[in-house]
Amino acid sequence: MSLDRGFDALRRRVQHAEHALTVRERRAQRQWQRLQSTWRAAWTPGRILVIGLALGFASGRARPLRLAGEGGLLGALRALGPLLATLDAVRAATTRDSRAAPPAD
Secondary structure: OHHHHHHHHHHHHHHHHHHHHHHHHHHHHHHHHHHHHHHHHHOOHHHHHHHHHHHHHHHHHOOHHHHOOOOOHHHHHHHHHHHHHHHHHHHHHHHHHHHOOOOOO
8 A cells, every 4th residue: 555655646746747847848938939029129220230330340350361261251151152042042932932823713
């Protein structure tokens, strides 16, 4: 009989832990959604402009010739250019295909 009581106690502990995990998971999900909406709301056009100007100034002051080298940031951007163009073309094609309505019979 003590084995049954021990098993029941263990089962209650597991159920309690599962409930606590569910509550924490929902709380984390709500906090993540709140962070996402706050993050998106914070990026106003004025802030984007100010940050872009600040980053442009900082990158201009931080040895631009080093960044222009073969292994630098500029080289990586050049390598990613064709990939981004391809992704943009695929997105445009799928958007165009989804807008085309099939003929009604």
